Amino acid sequence: MVTEPLGDRLKNSIRVPYAVSDIQTPTNYYRPLTDGRLMWGGRILTWQPGAARLARGLRRDMVSFYPDLADARVEVAWGGLMGFHRHRLPVIGRLANGVWCAAGFGGLGLALTTMAGWLIAAGIAEADDRWRMFTQYGLPFAGGMFGRGPAQFVYWRDAALGWRRRIGR
Numbered sequence: 001m002v003t004e005p006l007g008d009r010l011k012n013s014i015r016v017p018y019a020v021s022d023i024q025t026p027t028n029y030y031r032p033l034t035d036g037r038l039m040w041g042g043r044i045l046t047w048q049p050g051a052a053r054l055a056r057g058l059r060r061d062m063v064s065f066y067p068d069l070a071d072a073r074v075e076v077a078w079g080g081l082m083g084f085h086r087h088r089l090p091v092i093g094r095l096a097n098g099v100w101c102a103a104g105f106g107g108l109g110l111a112l113t114t115m116a117g118w119l120i121a122a123g124i125a126e127a128d129d130r131w132r133m134f135t136q137y138g139l140p141f142a143g144g145m146f147g148r149g150p151a152q153f154v155y156w157r158d159a160a161l162g163w164r165r166r167i168g169r
Helices: 008-013 051-065 109-126 130-137 148-167
Strands: 028-032 038-042 074-076 091-096 099-103
Touching (some): 038 051, 091 130, 099 109, 109 130
Antiparallel strands (some): 028 038, 091 099
């Protein structure tokens, strides 16, 4: 989602100009935009909720971190599919001669896709084989059309366990 322009409220709440991500489940990631708006992402569903529902959940998450932004209006919200593998690691490597893949970054694509690009480029241009570190995990079958239910359950379970750890139970 992206908020309305927040002006000084944004500068007073978030004092860094770069992207931030936490390690909670659900993961929150956000960054101030140059025009004074805040872009906020997170949450995972294996179906596409409506934009209004998505905006409400993300806004709630934002306010839990930054209560001073409680009156910030959401200008736009959107959803999308996020690639996860059962082993929760990215798949990076060569599938066939001249065919490379990089997938399954699980919401951490900003850093991991850059690394994958460097590994694949070095593999192609320099015959560097460091990309092979990722081949041991394979490209597992995720259940096809029936994999979404178990994937959502695992996510909700991880979120509940994280919540319990945070409140000390």
